Amino acid sequence: MIPTTARLSDAFWRAAAYCLHPRVIALSLAPLLIAAGSAFALGYYFWEPAVDAVRATLGSWHLIDMLLGWLDYIGAAGFRSVMAPIVVLALALPVIVVLSLLLVALLMTPAMVRMVAMRRFAGLECKRGATLWQSVGWSLWHALLALLALAVSLPFWLIPPLALIVPPLIWGWLGYKVFGFDVLADHASVAERRRLMREHKVPLLLMGVITGYLGAAPAAIWAIGVIAVAMAPFLILVSIWLYTLVFAFSTLWFAHYLLAALQAQRGRQTPVTTSVVLEQLPA
Numbered sequence: 001m002i003p004t005t006a007r008l009s010d011a012f013w014r015a016a017a018y019c020l021h022p023r024v025i026a027l028s029l030a031p032l033l034i035a036a037g038s039a040f041a042l043g044y045y046f047w048e049p050a051v052d053a054v055r056a057t058l059g060s061w062h063l064i065d066m067l068l069g070w071l072d073y074i075g076a077a078g079f080r081s082v083m084a085p086i087v088v089l090a091l092a093l094p095v096i097v098v099l100s101l102l103l104v105a106l107l108m109t110p111a112m113v114r115m116v117a118m119r120r121f122a123g124l125e126c127k128r129g130a131t132l133w134q135s136v137g138w139s140l141w142h143a144l145l146a147l148l149a150l151a152v153s154l155p156f157w158l159i160p161p162l163a164l165i166v167p168p169l170i171w172g173w174l175g176y177k178v179f180g181f182d183v184l185a186d187h188a189s190v191a192e193r194r195r196l197m198r199e200h201k202v203p204l205l206l207m208g209v210i211t212g213y214l215g216a217a218p219a220a221i222w223a224i225g226v227i228a229v230a231m232a233p234f235l236i237l238v239s240i241w242l243y244t245l246v247f248a249f250s251t252l253w254f255a256h257y258l259l260a261a262l263q264a265q266r267g268r269q270t271p272v273t274t275s276v277v278l279e280q281l282p283a
Contacts (some may be wrong), residue, residue, distance in 0.1 A: 171210030
């Protein structure tokens with residue numbers, strides 16, 4: 001039996017190589033265009049009202065008003081004008097991440113899973129354990145749970161160590177749930193999918209956490225400070241592109257790992273099934 005670490009490593013490098021495939025690059029254009037178009041359309045219609053609402057809310061908080069007064073006193077008055085836009089961007093970023101993940105799951109995952117299956121697992125039977133709409137519903141439900149977890153965990157983000165731990169864990173859990181389900185939707189039966197998700201829960205969660213940290217990396221481009229507000233349209237486009245690439249890699253990693261695990265599981269079951277049939281034959 002191949003060790004789990006070897007399977008993880010093998011699937012990792014295969015996924016990285018597949019990301020350079022022209023078909024994968026072409027598939028990534030659709031989520032990028034849709035997510036970027038949606039972000040810019042929402043920004044065009046709701047940016048100013050959102051900034052005004054956040055500015056009014058912050059102005060009503062005495063503690064924030066004291067902080068801004070202190071910043072004025074030390075000569076950082078310019079921060080007052082950009083604080084509300086920075087808050088709006090910070091609140092919009094998780095929505096952009098979830099939108100990118102859902103678009104990758106809907107528009108890229110089925111095609112990439114078929115590509116991996118055709119190239120590596122041509123003899124793997126498709127048992128159609130879930131329909132497209134079941135996959136969409138599963139993804140939307142867990143995306144809402146992830147957004148709720150992010151909202152509940154916001155106070156912990158003020159603690160520096162937790163700010164580097166909590167969001168990637170949430171993104172990792174979401175990736176584990178969404179990509180694990182979608183990768184197995186066509187090839188595994190319901191029973192096979194549940195068994196694989198149960199037996200491989202630890203490595204799949206590890207993969208989810210790693211990709212969660214990879215997904216958190218694009219947020220670092222917003223760390224340039226006040227300049228991020230002026231460069232917001234460009235940075236949003238770059239962020240969406242990076243998230244699309246990260247989630248495409250995540251899908252391929254899960255596909256290589258889980259389809260190999262499914263093939264191995266069926267291989268272990270075949271001798272048992274044959275022996276049972278032979279026992280039932282008349283002497």
